[in-house]
Amino acid sequence: MVSPVPDDSPSVWTRADFPDESVWSFELSTTDRQALIDHGRAGADLGRRIGAHAAQWAELLHDGPGFVRLRNFPIDELTEQQIAHAYRGLGALLGTPVGQDRDGNIITHIRDERIPAGPTVRKYRTNLPQDFHSDGSDLVGLLCLRPAKTGGASRIASAHAIFNEMLRRDPHLLDVMYAPMPWSRNGEEGPGEQPYFELPPIIDIGGVPRIFFIAWYIRDSQQHSSAPRLTDEQLAALALVETIANDPLFHIEMDFRPGDVQLLNNTTVLHAREGYLDDDDPSLRRHLLRLWLTAHTPLANELLRGGIPTPGAG
Template sequence: MFRPAPWGMPVRGTQGVLMEEESVAAERIHLWDRDTLEEEAWLIHLPSSRHASDVTVTELTDTAGRAPGNAKSALRPHPFEDLACRLLSALCDGPGLVVLRGLPLDELSDQACAELCRSAISLAGTPRPPESAAPMDHLLTTVPTSRVSAPADPDDILRGPAEEAALAPHTDRAGPSGPPRLLALLCVRPALKGGESLLVSGHSVHDRLSADRPAVLSTLYRDFYFGAERNLARSGPVFTRSDGRLQVRYNRYQIERGHHAAGEPLTAAQVEALDAFDEVLGDESLFLRLPLRRGDLLMLNNNTVLHGRTSFTDHPDPLQHRCLARAWAD
């Protein structure tokens, strides 16, 4: 059962109290931390009866294209329609994240796994083109993607395991059309050691700032520059409200790059606000720490949940290096 943490913003006034209470209730579902988020709220086990031959790209895509109210769909129930409903419920009416465990990846190439990831996210949204940000950006690995099916270079193996630094919690920017609504990560191969996903509720960060550092919130609702690349750079606030719903966009590294590229150094107030945000992210009690297994599909609401990962040590053999397939959707 999902038990949201206490909401820190009381409802006030006599007019529109019901509407405000409904808005607060709608946002409480995204307010969680390590102690209040229970596994059954985000973990879906794929039935063990589903074999590799059953879970195909075509089957998943066919499910995604069947409208819930379609009469033909009602006459021909599809085995993944219930799964699609559960995914949407967790992403929209739950904590904003879900893990589908047990996707069979045997005999699938890395590229085929990337196609499966993109088809799976189509159950919850409209996928973006596979290279909407950069070439081969749909496969995250420490090995050049042109070599994923090539024989291992003995010199690489002799150099020993690769070490990768931790990645701070952030939201994705994706391609030119703006930040995506959904992010999917399919674990093709885990790291030899480490590399756990770190997930944190943007609502919990906002709630903590509202309680402990309320003065910085007004700055975080104003525009920052994000990124320096021609097709990715944009400006916008860290926190916004759309139709009364809180949304978060955060990447400290890209904000600093963006302001440097724009020739507009961060002001003292902006630095203070970003430092306060990072201070909250330093509280590990807010994180869901998740070691992804091979065949785990992690799907996030990129408007409400930040993601990062711990440092990791990779396998000495480059062909066994950690690999995640990534897809975005709107």
């Protein structure tokens, strides 16, 4: 039996709920910028100087729609190393930065490495589109150093609005999402591990549905002969999530400018990226920095624990 999300929850929203960006987009003040510059250069105390603003952003992430965009991060005033330090400091006001891969890297560089695409190549390393999905952390942050020459727009959708729409359209397919499905590890299995694992895309935690959704990892499981075969109903359930999320009525498109920071709550928001074209000059190509954060106040999203390899935003 599924647990419907209350329609009046702030985590349930559609594009029509945000006629302009003022609710979720914030320009960093001169004071905020200076605090980040000082932290990047000398490790100055960020909490004392911009903690009140960070509390406002955290409230929107945890108790509001689940996303914010910060503009004017001081990438123009800092070296590459200082940018990374200031970015980690900003993230630490909202959660604990955690490793994103088997090597424990805290910051991931999101850029097209111009390598052949394949099941074992994470999509953030290419310029390919990524359909709606969630990342392997409570919160995910993206700092834009350079946008693409064309394309690469970010799209976000309320996972709970999608849940409610599935319940309205086809309750049976929603039930299907509560049963375990096979997920490919896409070449990241450890010694002795199966090349796939099984996990339901939706579980209820404290009476609230938590959605962990990366449809191409589930479909890729079928390349492994030992993995259970996906049923027609399971494939239809995955397709219904994608159909609803890709409906312009259900998602917001968010552009990235240099110095923009996008912050998302992975327990309530799905995100996607359109494909893009880059400049031939490597110094002008799209480049984002990604942070994964475990929330200071646990979000109880057990689906995203345990180091499950996920593609990440970007």
